Amino acid sequence: MTWINQIIQGVLLGGYYALIACGLSFLFSVMRIINLAHGSLAVLAAYALFWLADRFGVSPILGLVAVLPAMAILGWLLQKTILERSARSGRLVPVLSTFGLAIVIDNLLFQAYGADTRSLAPFVGSLSYDSFDLSDDVSLGTLALITFVTAVAMLGGLQLFLTRTPLGRAIRATAEDPDTVGLLGINAGRVNAVAMSIAMVTVGVAGFFMAVRATFAPYAGAAQLLFAFESAVIGGVGSLWGTLIGGIVLGVAQSLGAQLHPQGFLIAGHLTFLAVVLARLTLAARGGRLRAWIGGAR
Template sequence: MSAQIINAVLLGGYYAVLATGLAFMYSVMNIINLAHGALIVLSAYGLWILGSDLSVPLPLGIAIMGGVMFVLGVVLHRMVLARASGGGELLPILATFGIAIILDNVMFQVFGADSLSLAPLVGDLSWASYELPGNTYIGKLSVYVLVAAVVIIAVLEWMLRHTPLGHRIQAVSQDRATAALLGVDTGRTAAIATGVALATGVVAAAALGLRSAWGPYGGSAQLLFAFEAVVIGGAGSLWRVLIGAMVLAFAQSIAAMIHPQGFLIGGHVAFLVAVFLRLRGGSFSLKSLFGKGVKV
């Protein structure tokens, strides 16, 4: 039982890494980025190119791809999201859905349908483990991913609360019109926030590539896990996303204990319960489903 609890916590760390960028982008811009999973897969391909073709060490590759995805996020906001955000809640969602479809097919044409993995680039990290008392083993990679999730969330929360950029992001997320009247460049702030959201996805891409093989259409599964974690936890605080990721992982683990094929079903049930509780007695909206934006 103790091993199952530990493994559920570690799996929750992976889901938290997946969900942080999605929650951060929604909290700032009230946009559900349906291209989130495809962008993570794109980052994984970038890490694979840097590691296999250019022999760049993975930590340096993550830093390089983080910068690339930040710039891509700024460009994506300027060219697509800023224009779509004036069309109500639905248009930005459709725009990101279109981006996801384009990315999926471009990656298929460029990289083919074969699955790739980052595991050969890092020695035995993907399967090495720590031994705990009671003859219990936990994967080193899973521990590192959990630590990365906590560090990323802590850094983003600190940035939101203690830096001028963070204060501007909070102002934009709570009332864009008022923030503009107070002199905040709302477009630039939202573009930077989008870049930050995409940059955090590079860590998720590294975790994905080290945990398993992926293909060009693997983004939809990652988006589903991230989406469920955000809805379960709520987007009002990134720490709540970590809690939602843990609840999702524990629900899957409990369901797997009941029936071997119940792993994914348990997570979906937890998601549906969260949706029911959030929408109970009210009408459907993105805010009722996800919660409000970031706040101090």
């Protein structure tokens, strides 16, 4: 039963990774931008919630009412002032711009709060450590379960939004051909700004769960970006449901790795990521040779 418990814990952990990766995957699917400031922005949201809780006594859950709209506005401004302009210079410049943005955010947070770690756990009562037993050997953390359900709801909601709403279809059309949609009366710049705002709302939610389940510091964004990136790549970059699958695969690998060896938690996750990347590269190479052979036979 120990292995079953580890797998279940890994699946729940995968929900957190999928939640962290949600905005990264969404932004790439609709704008083809890899946001290297993704983790730092989640940490920024966590500090905003901490500031409200520490300074004014506002519960972090209620603090989301203020922080999520603020993150949406920040996303709109970032798109209009940085990403939209840098995108005109090629695909690499937006990536470099978000890398620079991450450095700025990390250092500003360090100047404001120092290197001490913080957490929102003291402000949410017993939520961070509450659990219930499924059996004598299997126990589920309440926060982990809420995180997983939130990840499924968020990814499912985004998928329905993109496929069932006029704005969602406009976002998808803009992602496919931003020049042609202008002929249909769609403002590509405005649509991309809305998409960035939506992505930033998901980042704010991820920052909340990150800060409640563990401690965070100004330079914690890099680790969160790594987990998000690995989850998105394992599940297929740009696929929202694939992001959930990728997060679960990463979480289960880490959980089982920790069971095998004390140092196996991160190593197992990284090895799984590398194995998936190598497998895809191998299949792509074989597929290319097969298509070339079929073309030669014709």
